[in-house]
Amino acid sequence: MESTFGSILTALGTGLPVLLVQLAVTLALLAVGVAVYTRITPFNERRLVAEGNAAGGLTLAGSIVALAIPLAATLATSAFLLDIVLWGVVAVILQLVAFAVATLLIRDLRGQIESGNVASAATLVGVQLGVALINAAAMAG
Template identity: 60%
Template structure:
């Protein structure tokens, strides 16, 4: 029994630092990605959310989820920190480009979100999550 506990302790001591490094790297990429998303949106989500704008809350929440999906796939399939950093960055970039393309196609997005139109926010989140799932599939290869 003591031998088994020693093995488990050794495994935890060797694996936990790696787990934390990988998780914290992915979490940092997620926060950085959402920060970049907030910077490139043509509206100010935080201000709109404070005013009770549900469409802005939906789009920002959707961005968190859409960025987390491919990052989770990268985290699950990569065993090396640099691999997670590289492919996680690519995943974030793809998601930000998705938003950029959506803005180009849906010219009145700013007005729609600022006026609280849930339909526009739902469409944006749907597109972001759909691309995130494809992005995750590609990352998992």
């Protein structure tokens, strides 16, 4: 029993620092992705959320999840930190492109979101999540 517990502690001591570094890097990629996303959108999500605009909140929350999904797949399938960084950057870029394409498909997206149109927000989130799932599957190979 003692050797089993000792093995567990050894594995934890070896694996935990790696886990924490990989987690921190992935969370940093997510934060950068969200920061870039909020800069390229034609509306101010923070203001909309503060005003209680449900469409703005849905759009921001959906975008965060859509960015996180392929990053999670990258984290789960990458053995090295450099893999996480490189594929994470690719994942974030692809998600930002998906947003850009979605804005072309939804007429007057800014006006729709700012006026609280939840249907438009849900459509945008649906496109982003759909691309995120496909992106994650591609990342996982």
